[in-house]
Amino acid sequence: MSDTGGGRRRVGVMGGTFDPVHHGHLVAASEVQSWFDLDEVVFVPTGEPWQKSDRVVSPAEDRYLMTVIATAANPRFEVSRVDIDRDGPTYTIDTLRDLSAAMPDADLYFITGADAMAAILTWRDHEELFDLAHFVGCTRPGHEMDQSMLEGLPTERITLVEIPALAISSTDCRRRVEKDEPVWYLVPDGVVQYIGKHRLYRGAST
Numbered sequence: 001m002s003d004t005g006g007g008r009r010r011v012g013v014m015g016g017t018f019d020p021v022h023h024g025h026l027v028a029a030s031e032v033q034s035w036f037d038l039d040e041v042v043f044v045p046t047g048e049p050w051q052k053s054d055r056v057v058s059p060a061e062d063r064y065l066m067t068v069i070a071t072a073a074n075p076r077f078e079v080s081r082v083d084i085d086r087d088g089p090t091y092t093i094d095t096l097r098d099l100s101a102a103m104p105d106a107d108l109y110f111i112t113g114a115d116a117m118a119a120i121l122t123w124r125d126h127e128e129l130f131d132l133a134h135f136v137g138c139t140r141p142g143h144e145m146d147q148s149m150l151e152g153l154p155t156e157r158i159t160l161v162e163i164p165a166l167a168i169s170s171t172d173c174r175r176r177v178e179k180d181e182p183v184w185y186l187v188p189d190g191v192v193q194y195i196g197k198h199r200l201y202r203g204a205s206t
């Protein structure tokens with residue numbers, strides 16, 4: 001356990017739709033946990049996803065349970081219900097406000113992929129976001145990221161991390177299930193079984 005920051009805990013926050021959670025998410029969380037010596041990483045499935053209103057998103061309980069299944073074996077991974085239990089669309093500012101109120105002894109590290117990082121300026125109250133957390137932008141295949149993207153942002157509050165390239169997306173996983181193609185080894189075994197048991201993504205319009 002790290003004692004930098006006056007004994008404060010270091011907690012990663014991995015927000016996402018997780019429809020479904022896949023090994024790209026898990027590797028990114030694991031790499032950032034190790035890189036920053038985080039005490040834990042909290043996965044936070046979104047409630048009603050305002051940026052994805054173009055498609056039907058699976059019920060929050062299914063996305064929550066798949067995330068629990070995927071993270072259960074790792075003692076440093078946790079799952080939070082703050083976003084799915086809050087009414088209305090999920091905004092990262094609310095996630096960070098709720099988590100910092102619940103964990104006043106923690107320094108938060110918000111983990112996000114390059115694609116989401118690029119959109120950060122469109123997020124609600126983005127000035128306050130950087131007061132509440134350090135931001136960790138992870139590389140992701142197909143989404144270039146360099147320092148120039150950070151123009152106008154408080155760079156002392158942002159770190160870009162290269163993680164092993166895993167060209168996995170939830171969109172591709174959903175399409176595969178719909179076409180009866182395998183998702184074994186793209187998502188954890190328990191998640192493959194959960195998708196099958198609950199017939200998720202069958203005839204979905206991704």
Ligand code: ATP
Nearest residue numbers: 016017018024028112113116140166168169170171
């Ligand atoms: P979708 O295809 O439905 O958008 P997704 O695979 O992008 O799903 P999200 O739930 O949208 O998954 O992503 C949650 C977070 O994880 C985002 O910050 C995203 O950038 C990041 N992320 C997703 N896939 C990867 C990956 N393969 N490598 C690194 N980061 C990833």
Ligand code: MG
Nearest residue numbers: 017115169170
């Ligand atoms: Mg995405």
